[in-house]
Amino acid sequence: MSPKSPPPPSAPQRRPSTFRALMRLRPYAKPAIPRIVLGAVAALAAAVVALLIPAVLQLLVDGPLSSGDRAQVWPAFAVVLGLGIVEAVMIGLRRRLVLTPSTHVEASMRNSLYAKLQDLPVAFHDRWQSGQLLSRSVSDLSLIRRWLAFGVVLLVVNVLTIVVGFAVLFFYSWALALLFMVASMPVFFVSFAFEKRYSIVARRSQDQVGDLATSVEQSVHGIRVLKAFGRGKHSLDEFAKQADDLRGTEIEKAQAISRLWLWLLLVPDVAFALCLLGGIWLAADGQLTVGQLFAFFATATVLRWPVESIGFLLSMTFDTRTAADRFFEVLDSENAITDPAEPVTIEAPEGRLEFADAHFRYQDSPAQYPDLVNGVDLVVEPGETMALVGLTGSGKTTLLALVSRLYDVTGGGVRIDGVDVRDLSRQELRRLVGMAFEDATLFSASVRDNVLLGRPDLADDPAEADRVMREALEIAQADFVDRLPDGVDTRVGEEGLSLSGGQRQRLALARAVAARPAILVLDDPLSALDVDTEARVEAGLRRVLASTTSLIVAHRPSTVTLADRVALLENGRVTAVGTHSDLLATNEHYRWVISSLDDDTTPAREEVLA
Template structure:
């Protein structure tokens, strides 16, 4: 394995945080006026807050020392009015950035998703979905909060601190300087804290992720754990991870505790110093009592912006990390794109040709040769070709190349003589439909899952409704998936993660129905019947034979029964197609093929059959009636029982 993605997203040379965050402007541009307005409102609110102590001073030095009670009312009214105005400004600050901020987040989220769907499968092989999810959810949420609060407050608080210190110094320069000097340690501590804290908190996030993985595995692998009685083993690895997470959390709390102590202590030292000095200055007559009161009230107002700077810097650095993580994905180069000058195949005949196709996985070690090492193969229009080879010989990989889930690393694949890289991916994948061995169903109804390859049916066009129904029924009947009619809501039953869980065989049949319903020119099936029992497999094969009569097909096969669906068989051996021919030809002439496809006992049987030279025709013709007879024997009542299994 090469480096995992999350190790590579901290390049040695980090650009400056400002430049990294500046990249956000492409998405944040529509919100910039609102952010500026928010800053204005926020600044206004804080300046108002700073002005209230000035009024207090006027009260203390004016009416309170003169004993002029009538002057109290207007001044208190002023305090009240300023208080209202401050609240209004805070409300405005929030109101300005509210919608634009969330819109920026939404547009970034959509852009990320679109990019991820566009990136090729090889990208997704490297990136666990959890890593992608944390970018799409928490990172983008963080960026939004930073844009609408963090950035606004950082700018405004810096201004306020400067203005506030200016006021303090103008009131009395000595008090102001004492306050300023005493506050400096807080900035230093705050900044150093951020570095250590973010390291610990990243570690705690990683460990929480490891713990979640341990939980996930203990649940998904519960059968294995129970079968081998390894619950203790799983528990001990779980305990180790939970324990290390706990230790990290406590370390985090220790850091938090110390920063809190500093945050409380430093301003207190500053204020205590100012108190003694201030009282002395007042006693010397340098300062009025009102000024002293105003000084403390102002210092109290300033305490929060000063405390907040450390936190806001930390916030900005977090936002920068989140931004980097976002652009990691957006900057990923997509090697599999649509061509600039597109060619179109209007009415494909379905000739699929591989010439000199080579392929290797990007993370395969040097010492291994190419997995596919010069594949030459032509599947004629309407022909069904079986692909046979040992486990791990690259059959599945070869099928994935046909729809450009991966791109060849050498040679070319053509559809009706046109290089598949010259077609748009959309068109290519309309012409070629696939069924995978591990059948993926989405959280949607059976109907939507089966008609996935026919987007035109999903638009609710009533003219197409009857046609959609027909295609659905036909595909389900070909794939022997009539069990769906017995599900609680029939074909409208929701399946997938959020819906009902189906057995492996049931999922495989739906995936097959999906490929058939797409009615492509070329059908690519990757061992589509492996999880079916013999009787069901026989019925599916009988039905498939009808469809395959008119469609070009490439079928990965492990079993002779599947091979029998094909007109010809291609043998994949050490990265090349070493033989192409009918099943019987290859069985007779090719030793490796016989090794791959026949089991022990029919070697004996074949020897006997070869003697009479009746093997092929005999077997092929006689298989149908017996299969269907066997099907009757074994398949009675499978439907309802399967339904019961599904219901559990």
């Protein structure tokens, strides 16, 4: 299993019936149900009209055609033509009624899924493949829409048509109708047996589609790496293997459907042949008129499509059931990071940040493994800048993520101005805390939209928004934006990959600065900058950090110079806190950590910072 595959259920659970699984769609489909029902009524009316045509033909055969009265043929022709027109109108009305509301259902479900994905914690996205989520939000929901607009309507209508049609057949000849019904029974037994086999294969197919989408996404995003290392052929081989697995599953699905179609086509033909023999004998014996025999077979012909359609309608229904299961797997995912019932509001934040015996470990971590954050006690006073220093894996980035509840502590607490962050609403907390990450992610939007992402309050004040943006860009030394084709209105590429790493980091830093948070959390946001640019950015940051509480992960000795104090992390614990000079003088491990970092301080740099 891929490390980011959907997690399997913790314990085997009884799979709900197809009906119960599909009934979970009812809250989303409820607004569309009236028009779907009207569409079904229109389709049923079309089917009833189709069943009336054989009755007219019976009268035509037993009447004018048998007597030779040609004058009566034209009225019968007009009636059949009229019934055909009514049937066509009803079919068109059915399509018109159901197509539009089904698209609204799809849009509503997609919005719910997207909102849920935005609400779920980072830990959820760590476990799930993005391709699996993408396939659920696109192909699965599209399948559900088609089933609502087409599958469920025709399935219900065709079953009712079969029932009504058999009643009509019994009206013409109970003996032939009974023979036809008994001969057709294998179709229904085969259809029910088909569900168990097909549903398993259908689920495997849809999961493999998600895996394939993930492979495509990873290859596109990592195209530079694949090309740089000449691994395009390897990636193609892996993709081809997954595609071949999916092809095999699709063939297995096709084989299951073909076996069903064998019975759906063979059984009615056998039933027709037996009824033809019986009908000729009854007509020769005088128990059935030629017109009745003709109407019986005309009605049976009308029923042939509803009977044959059961196969693909059932397969479509089982595919939809699997799609619904996959959709609700995401919606049923538990979100442990939620807003409190009665959230606290910090009216005038000072920015005091405190870690009180904070612990964190992943839920699936083996019991013998130590916590990633293992009892951190640390206080950052209002307006103070604290640098976090430690070896790789010491817990620096994880500790930062606890501040804004990207992850929740599993022990102890994190407090802002004496209030536990879990007592704040997530919106309030993320208004107070701004973050910039080492791996700067930008969105496929304009530079302006990326920088002002954290300031929705400025949407109605363009002048103030422009001032805040320009100030943030100046602090981040992101003046390169004015040299872009459309300046700050230039649309950056997907994930900002049209920009260099340093340019992305500077825009991400500008985004954090523009948010004007009470607490600024920076995860080594300057790692991709050259020495001189970093010095200018740090000079600008000093103005911001003078009044903002800041917690900065430092991977360069030069970044430590921004801090008032430094906290040393070892194996998830803070083992020393003090100024840079004090720790150099008193802590051997700190000297070792600092010496392991690249010291790129130059005279030119020192001049900029002076």
